[in-house]
Amino acid sequence: MSPPCPQWDPPRGHQDEANQGTWEPLGTSAAGVGGRRWPWRGLSSTVSPRSPPRAPPLVQPRCLRQSALAPLPQTKMEGPALLQVWVLAAVALGGSWATLPDHHVLPDHRVSSETGAVFVHELEQELFQEAFFDGHEDDDVAAPITFHAHLRDHPDLPRWLRYIQRDPHQPGYLYGCPTATEVGTHTIEVLAYNRHTYGTASQRLIITITPAPDGEPPYQGEFLVGNRNVEELLPAAVQETFLQVTAGVWERDDLRVINITSALDRGGRVPLPIEGRKEGVYVKVGSWGTFSPCLVSAASPQSRFRCSLGQQPLASCYDTFAPRFAIHWCNLTLVWPSPTAPGPVWGSGVLEEEGNFQPPTEAPPQDLLPGYLVTLLVPLAVAALLCLLLGHLMCCRREGVAKRDLATSDIQLVHHTTIHGDTEELRHMAGSRDVPRPLSTLPMFNVRTGQRINPMPGSSDGARVPLLSQ
Structure with a gap:
């Protein structure tokens, strides 16, 4: 960054002693300070050669000149003014093609096609070159042209139509195969751009699709x-x-x-x-x-x-x-052609003169009892059979105690009988037990002497009785 420059005030006009005039910059007439020639002009009288001006040159110092790298002053635009600028720009850009100064509108072109056959339309560049020619271009050099096509009031072409242009110097083609659902009139808007002059030319292509008299080939x-x-x-x-x-x-x-x-x-x-x-x-x-x-x-x-x-x-x-x-x-x-089955033959829908309308007869009443019985009795029968089978397995298939004892050896029977008898005897003895309880089960028991103390307090204070005898 350059050092800051000292503040500089432009000199006031120099008053001539003889002519009382004010010196202002005008042309180059006399030599100034440092070998430079400084301009001056007397406002009230002519300049006297005897009194050259001593005023410094009215040239702004170099440090006060606007630098190319210095930022320009930023101006803030108010909200309404900015909105007004945007509205004006939108109106200018939203104008129709016919209002453009370098726009040409060609007459409409009508073509027709049949269903079941290919449709091809060539966008010839010579036709649009004549529209772009204004007398200043070279006739020998054809300007490149780019085409854009779309369905009227739609952003794209219909689904059956395609567009191809390989190079701006080559013509464009609209091609496709219309079907029976496309029968009617289709308006295609074609816009051509001149790549040299940026001029535009538009043309409406009106395509009429008619059904083929013989249909599609099978x-x-x-x-x-x-x-x-x-x-x-x-x-x-x-x-x-x-x-x-x-x-x-x-x-x-x-x-x-x-x-x-x-x-x-x-x-x-x-x-x-x-x-x-x-x-x-x-x-x-x-x-x-x-x-x-x-x-x-x-x-x-x-x-x-x-x-x-x-x-x-x-x-x-x-x-x-x-x-x-x-x-x-x-x-x-x-x-291959698919075989078509004969469809129903539709009548006129009008009765004959002597014919009577026969409404369809009512449906005969149906007997629902067999179905009800089958629905109800079959599950019950199946459930009964299952119960009988389960009862036979649980009751009729038991071996019994006698049959089991006959199939068991005597030694095993004696062993089981002894165990059973001993168990019953022990249970009987436990039920009528009158022997003293084991010492280990008493709440207070002296291990060394075997003396036991009644845990239930008597007339005396049991809390003062020592646990162990002296």
Whole structure:
């Protein structure tokens, strides 16, 4: 940090003795102090060369000049003023495209498509280049354009429609396969950005989906093209070439492209940034005729088993698509028409002139007694049988004392009888005991003399009787 500068006051104007004028900075006329030339100007009279000004230069010292590293003074904005600034910014940014100074609105474009067929619309850059051209750009160098598309009043495209643009210098494509639930009109808003001038151009694409008169083809086959990206198969010329090659394998001429999907949308991996590596494209083709034997053999369970082992499937049409289209035959999928059962025939709902309405008859009364008896008697019968079985085991299966004694040896019986008799005799003697109690059971007992003292106090004071005799 630089040392603080002393306080400096600018000098007042110098009064000329002869002319009584005030010197102020104006141009460079005379030499000042230190060989510098200092400006001065007389306010009331001309300058006399005899009296050069002695006033110091009206130049702020270096220490008082604003440094580039010094912080700028911070100004605080009040709450209402800050809110007003935010409101003005929101209003400016929320204006419509038509109010932008460099925005162009192209006329609406209407297209139509049928269900069961692929829909492809190319966003041509030449059309938007003409809208961006203002007479100052070079005609030979086309500005890169980035497209953004979404459904009107919605932030994204409908679920059946996809958008792809690989590079700002390439056109964008809207493609998809509408189904029967998408029949109607869809308004797509397309916004183009000029990457050089930041200009914008908008166009509304009105897509009308109509049901196919013949319906969807019942026989459909899906091929995985491994050497192409999705935008390379979207042009109509490339699709026609693919159908011609497929017609030779399918052996049919009524083929049509139903859908085109990138392999990345099916869970495929992003290819490495190596020349010749492509993401892969699934192309679904439909026909009203059955499949050829070559396609059937390629999608058979035997071919699937060979594919799981890393071998080629059982098909004789490998080289038909080469070298323009590299087909992964292990990913071939064939969709056969499902047999439909005849549905109920609905009538007009109006009775005939002489017909009478026959209401359904009432249900006949049912006899619930058998069911009640079965529900009640069966558990009771089972419980009775269990009681009889338990009683037989507990009462009728007893051996008895006589039978048990006959099965026991005499020595064991005598031994048990002796024990039983001795036990009874001891119990009888204990019940009629008249012998003195053992000395050890008395409360006061002299171990040396064997004298015992009555614990019950008599006429004399028992507390004074010594425990041990002298």
